[in-house]
Amino acid sequence: MKDLVNNSINWFNNYCNSFGTISDQQQLNFGIKTEHSKRVAENAFNLATKLQWQEEDIQIAFLAGLLHDVGRFSQLLEYNTFNDEQSVDHAALSIKVLREEKTLESFGDGISEIVFAAIQNHNKFNIVSTLKGRELMHARLIRDADKLDILKVLSEYYIKRNGQANHTLTWELPKGLSVSHDAAREVLAGKMVSKKNVVSEMDVKIMQLSWVFDLNYKPTFEFLSKSRYFEAIYSTLPKNDLIIEIYRKIKVYTENRILQKQDAKMYSTSNQ
Ligand SMILES: [Fe+2]
Structure with a gap:
């Protein structure tokens, strides 16, 4: 299995460099996606290891992490957007x-599916809602691993921001003076904020905080707590009663999930 995973790493590296002449901007974006994919693979590997999954599942988690965004390269080339x-x-x-590319063929149908x-x-x-068993277990893990890296990138961006806006991270929305009513309602109800309710940059940040309600595994919450990504995002928001209430809700939810018994959610058949 490890040899096959190593072959996939080689395939991934070759694939990332297989696009011939591309512009500097495309090169930059390709690099961002390549590094993101490698960090998500590492996150997935670490989470699966902490969860004491079997060796084969740890390798599958790594593989899914490495390959989850591989379509980003042709998306950018063909459409010039990540949207x-x-x-x-x-x-x-x-x-x-x-x-x-038949990248996963040698793993057999079971693993590639x-x-x-x-x-x-x-x-x-x-x-x-129809996903079950190992497929569900891995789908949940990759979502956690992906969100952890996106939160890392976002929190670093918000903190270091020096007037240089990155529109792929802020969605080109107005800054906004307050959290929109509908976004606040969703997050305070313990739900992920839906895109349709995001009308300002401030709502984008609230939506990112609300991702906590979509996370699945205890080691993810432990990592999140140590990394202080949410603190970083919160530190860039104005401190009014509503935002303090939202942040407190996020913190309490994180702490409760850390205290909960391992994987209470993992074995349930429902998604939420
Ligand atoms: Fe993705």
């Missing part, structure tokens, strides 16, 4: 690339 709504579902595109299910579900608002 799925303006182009294609990049998860479906990742699976298409992996099938065409788990990886595909995890990839397919990594960027959706919810995991599809």
Whole structure:
């Protein structure tokens, strides 16, 4: 299994460098996605190890992490955007690339189907309700691993920000003076904020805090607590009663999930 995973790492590295002449901007974006994929693979590996999964599942978690965004390269080349709504579902595109390239063929159908299910579900608002067993277990893990890295990148961006806006992170929305009513309602109800309720940059940050309600595994909450990503995002928000209340809710939820028995959620058949 490890040899096969090493072959996939080699394939990934070659694939990232296989696009010939590209612009400096594309090179920069390719580099961002390559590094993100490697960190998500590492996160997935570490979480699966902490969860004491079997060796094969730890390797599958790593693999799904490394390959989950592989469609981003052709998405950018073909559509010049990472916005799925303006182009294609990049998860479906990742699976298409992996099938065409036969990247996972040597793992056999059982393992490649788990990886595909995890990839397919990594960027959706919810995991599809029909997913069960190992596929569900891996879909949940990749979502955690992916969100941890996005939160790392975002919190660093918010903290270091020096007037240079990055519109792929802020969605080109107005800064906003207060949290929108609908975004506040969702987060205070313990739900992820839906995109339709995000109308300002401040709402984007609240939505990112609300991702905590979509996380699955205890080691993810422990990592989140140590990393202080939420503190970093909170530190860039104005301190009014509503924002303090939202932040407190996020903190209490995180602490409770750390105190809960390991994997209470993992074995349930429902998603939420
Ligand atoms: Fe993705």
